[in-house]
Amino acid sequence: MNDIAIELKGIDKKFGLVHANKNINLSVRKGTIHGIIGENGAGKSTLMSILYGFYQADTGDIFVDGRKTVIRDPNAAIAAGIGMVHQHFMLVENFTVLENIMLGAEESQILNAGITKARQELKRLEEEYELEVDPDAIIEELPVGLQQRVEILKALYRGAEILILDEPTGVLTPAEADHLFRILEQLKDQGKTILLITHKLREIMAVTDEVSVMRRGEMVATRTTAETSVEELAELMVGRRVLLHVEKGPASPGDVLLSVENLTVRDSRGVDMVRNVSFNVRAGEIVGIAGVAGNGQSELLQAISGIRRAVTGKVLLQGEPIHVTGKADPSDLRHRGLAHVPEDRQHMGLVLKFDESENSILGYHDDPKYLKGMFLDIDAIRNDAADKIEKYDIRPPNPRLKTANFSGGNQQKIVLAREMERDPAVLVIGQPTRGVDVGAIEFIHKRIIEMRDAGKAVLLVSVELDEIRSLADRVLVMFDGRIVGERAPDTSEGELGLLMAGVEDTKEAAQ
Amino acid sequence: MSVPYAKLPAWVDYGLIPLINLAVAFAVAGLVVLAVGESPVRAAGLMIQGAFGYGEGIGFTLYYATNFIFTGLAVAVAFHCGLFNIGGEGQAYVAGLGVALPCLWLDQFAPWYLVFLAAIVGSALAGAAWALIPGWLQAKRGSHVVITTIMFNFIASSLMVYVLVDVLKPAGSMAPQTRAFAESGQLPRLDWMFSWAGVDMGGAPFNLSFLLALVMAGVVWAVIWRTRLGYEIRTMGHSPRAAAYAGIRQSRIIIITMMMSGALAGMMALNPIMGDQHRMQLDFVGGAGFVGIAVALMGRSHPVGIVPAAILFGMLYQGGAEISFEMPQISRDMITIIQGLVILFAGALENMFRPAITAFFATLGGARADKSIAAAE
Numbered sequence: 093m094n095d096i097a098i099e100l101k102g103i104d105k106k107f108g109l110v111h112a113n114k115n116i117n118l119s120v121r122k123g124t125i126h127g128i129i130g131e132n133g134a135g136k137s138t139l140m141s142i143l144y145g146f147y148q149a150d151t152g153d154i155f156v157d158g159r160k161t162v163i164r165d166p167n168a169a170i171a172a173g174i175g176m177v178h179q180h181f182m183l184v185e186n187f188t189v190l191e192n193i194m195l196g197a198e199e200s201q202i203l204n205a206g207i208t209k210a211r212q213e214l215k216r217l218e219e220e221y222e223l224e225v226d227p228d229a230i231i232e233e234l235p236v237g238l239q240q241r242v243e244i245l246k247a248l249y250r251g252a253e254i255l256i257l258d259e260p261t262g263v264l265t266p267a268e269a270d271h272l273f274r275i276l277e278q279l280k281d282q283g284k285t286i287l288l289i290t291h292k293l294r295e296i297m298a299v300t301d302e303v304s305v306m307r308r309g310e311m312v313a314t315r316t317t318a319e320t321s322v323e324e325l326a327e328l329m330v331g332r333r334v335l336l337h338v339e340k341g342p343a344s345p346g347d348v349l350l351s352v353e354n355l356t357v358r359d360s361r362g363v364d365m366v367r368n369v370s371f372n373v374r375a376g377e378i379v380g381i382a383g384v385a386g387n388g389q390s391e392l393l394q395a396i397s398g399i400r401r402a403v404t405g406k407v408l409l410q411g412e413p414i415h416v417t418g419k420a421d422p423s424d425l426r427h428r429g430l431a432h433v434p435e436d437r438q439h440m441g442l443v444l445k446f447d448e449s450e451n452s453i454l455g456y457h458d459d460p461k462y463l464k465g466m467f468l469d470i471d472a473i474r475n476d477a478a479d480k481i482e483k484y485d486i487r488p489p490n491p492r493l494k495t496a497n498f499s500g501g502n503q504q505k506i507v508l509a510r511e512m513e514r515d516p517a518v519l520v521i522g523q524p525t526r527g528v529d530v531g532a533i534e535f536i537h538k539r540i541i542e543m544r545d546a547g548k549a550v551l552l553v554s555v556e557l558d559e560i561r562s563l564a565d566r567v568l569v570m571f572d573g574r575i576v577g578e579r580a581p582d583t584s585e586g587e588l589g590l591l592m593a594g595v596e597d598t599k600e601a602a603q
Numbered sequence: 604m605s606v607p608y609a610k611l612p613a614w615v616d617y618g619l620i621p622l623i624n625l626a627v628a629f630a631v632a633g634l635v636v637l638a639v640g641e642s643p644v645r646a647a648g649l650m651i652q653g654a655f656g657y658g659e660g661i662g663f664t665l666y667y668a669t670n671f672i673f674t675g676l677a678v679a680v681a682f683h684c685g686l687f688n689i690g691g692e693g694q695a696y697v698a699g700l701g702v703a704l705p706c707l708w709l710d711q712f713a714p715w716y717l718v719f720l721a722a723i724v725g726s727a728l729a730g731a732a733w734a735l736i737p738g739w740l741q742a743k744r745g746s747h748v749v750i751t752t753i754m755f756n757f758i759a760s761s762l763m764v765y766v767l768v769d770v771l772k773p774a775g776s777m778a779p780q781t782r783a784f785a786e787s788g789q790l791p792r793l794d795w796m797f798s799w800a801g802v803d804m805g806g807a808p809f810n811l812s813f814l815l816a817l818v819m820a821g822v823v824w825a826v827i828w829r830t831r832l833g834y835e836i837r838t839m840g841h842s843p844r845a846a847a848y849a850g851i852r853q854s855r856i857i858i859i860t861m862m863m864s865g866a867l868a869g870m871m872a873l874n875p876i877m878g879d880q881h882r883m884q885l886d887f888v889g890g891a892g893f894v895g896i897a898v899a900l901m902g903r904s905h906p907v908g909i910v911p912a913a914i915l916f917g918m919l920y921q922g923g924a925e926i927s928f929e930m931p932q933i934s935r936d937m938i939t940i941i942q943g944l945v946i947l948f949a950g951a952l953e954n955m956f957r958p959a960i961t962a963f964f965a966t967l968g969g970a971r972a973d974k975s976i977a978a979a980e
Contacts, residue, residue: 399847421850434848441845
């Protein structure tokens with residue numbers, strides 16, 4: 093009985109219409125490493141947030157060490173011996189390691205006694221778990237691997253017996269990740285219980301004792317790691333889904349319209365998010381980029397469309413170079429025939445406080461047909477918007493309505509109408525149907541196919557694997573910033589799932 | 604839907620909420636008056652009588668309002684770009700040079716309208732130039748305009764003391780001010796407008812720059828809502844990421860917006876210098892730059908709201924002076940407190956009552972929706 097560290101019974105959580113966790117049951121044995129895998133949006137993070145007290149479950153109970161425990165906030169979780177290492181570190185960047193570890197556990201207004209105690213305790217923890225860090229180093233001067241170690245020390249300092257790690261290797265190099273796994277083994281040997289959340293199957297196989305699979309808010313299976321295989325887990329993770337029915341003839345690819353060569357893009361933290369990526373998109377074909385969110389797709393799209401500067405690499409648009417490492421200008425790219433439907437339509441693709449007609453010219457507002465001298469030609473803009481509203485069946489059909497008052501699907505149609513009606517040579521689309529209702533999905537898919545059949549080059553990025561499989565003519569899989577494989581769209585979900593999880597030699601594994 | 608999208612009717616948003624804020628401000632001001640042993644009712648009567656009760660009072664109210672229209676528009680233009688320009692005070696102060704220098708150079712031989720034209724251009728340029736540096740620092744170096752513009756207020760203040768005392772003061776004069784302008788350095792007063800209504804404006808300095816302020820209100824509306832530049836400014840203000848996506852050059856827009864804002868604040872200097880004192884004096888701005896913030900907030904950054912808000916603050920200035928004259932218990936400092944309360948409730952606490960009112964209208968709307976559902980069944 094007492095060898096169960098955590099038990100969840102019937103955890104259920106809804107956010108508005110989204111059912112994030114459906115009747116989850118889970119038990120984690122003491123002194124084990126328990127993996128939780130699933131695609132983005134499967135509900136892993138929600139479940140862990142409930143366990144750590146960020147959210148309250150609508151129904152269901154949490155048992156810690158066999159005792160029913162109510163976790164109202166992170167303090168209650170810490171008191172129950174649960175510690176969490178977040179995907180995005182919760183550290184004060186300009187404090188020292190010691191100061192960060194003490195934060196929230198200072199014990200008195202005068203810090204001196206606390207500092208001495210913390211220093212001793214830190215030394216003991218470092219020796220016990222081989223977690224060496226200089227206590228007086230400033231956080232922002234440490235590499236990410238060491239910052240993560242500080243997060244782990246922080247949890248241990250607070251007496252955590254159960255440690256939750258949320259996508260811990262996302263920011264680590266492979267060597268750092270291996271080191272982390274050795275630390276986790278060490279912690280396990282000392283009797284700690286570890287919950288490891290990840291979408292990378294390699295990690296699951298490497299370190300866990302047991303693994304639970306989540307899919308679309310449900311806990312679909314729990315396996316003993318030694319008795320399962322990468323293939324089984326990949327299939328459990330993506331599931332057997334019915335292909336969305338999309339009427340689509342064979343592609344007839346023409347000239348290369350978009351060519352990406354050795355592109356590398358770094359994010360604001362200095363981590364390479366896109367690593368040496370090369371591919372081509374031809375006229376009359378849809379190239380789909382599959383992958384779990386956060387593997388560099390967003391940065392790739394932004395670099396191609398001139399919003400984010402690349403570190404190295406070359407991009408050719410209709411044979412002409414785009415200055416991606418310098419001053420690529422989105423408005424110049426539009427003139428050269430590149431249309432971009434951004435992933436984040438609410439903050440990037442639209443200004444929600446504008447009325448519909450104002451959004452229907454965003455990015456094209458320098459077009460003379462919308463202008464009379466330096467003034468906007470309001471009549472021309474509204475008539476143009478009304479035409480698009482009719483053609484794309486945007487509801488309600490009112491160009492003067494504030495954009496925030498349209499539904500997600502209709503907002504997306506506003507963006508699509510704006511970008512597609514310019515008759516671009518290359519169309520770059522991110523997450524075309526995220527947060528869009530079913531009726532609009534079919535419409536949007538049809539339009540994308542029409543663009544292809546009209547001889548456009550379409551680059552499609554989506555985290556919805558079935559969307560990629562039903563629309564794309566070729567599928568590239570992105571993992572950890574690299575293109576790890578190219579497959580035909582009728583490749584099995586299992587094989588694509590393996591690639592998305594970072595297992596590269598699928599040809600062998602699939603046999 | 605679990606959370607109904609609560610949208611307030613326009614008359615509530617633009618009419619009722621400002622009125623409630625104002626009523627609360629006056630109620631608290633009334634308590635202050637009561638505390639010093641005077642009658643709030645009589646004080647209110649005096650204020651309205653002083654501001655609107657006779658020709659000269661109205662003239663002064665509109666004279667003050669002219670200042671606040673300019674500075675209110677200045678703050679509003681920057682708001683639309685997401686910038687908080689609290690340097691209107693300094694921009695207007697430095698722009699005094701843009702008014703005074705053309706007057707001093709031209710008033711001997713050019714007709715008044717040419718001098719006026721030169722002063723309009725001069726004040727706008729000087730105000731824009733003073734706003735350009737904080738704007739450039741924000742755009743290129745990320746130095747926050749709130750910090751830099753307030754620092755530039757202090758710099759402007761010291762600079763103008765130096766200029767007035769050491770450069771522009773006529774030799775032998777004891778007062779830190781320029782010489783008086785000749786007649787063509789003085790703006791025509793608008794007594795004829797009062798004569799039409801059969802009222803005598805008396806000695807009030809209400810002058811042509813009021814009409815310029817109204818014209819600028821129209822210009823601001825047209826630029827913000829009807830030009831490509833205004834479209835880019837508003838896109839920046841609502842969503843910098845959308846602006847980046849659209850290929851709008853952000854630093855360029857920030858600099859241009861700050862210069863427009865500074866130019867509007869600068870034009871405020873025309874009113875006291877050319878319209879009233881006919882010379883440039885120390886501290887002629889007198890806090891109008893800061894009142895502009897409250898005016899812009901109260902007027903919801905829209906010219907149609909800014910003009911009445913400016914007149915309201917003009918009333919507080921003029922009527923407040925009247926109260927302190929009639930009620931010896933209430934000093935000028937008390938009037939400043941009352942003005943401060945209005946700024947506090949109408950400006951800084953503008954959204955204090957909004958959640959309650961939104962909730963109230965949401966229940967009203969909900970009840971109506973329930974009824975229509977019941978009727979449909």
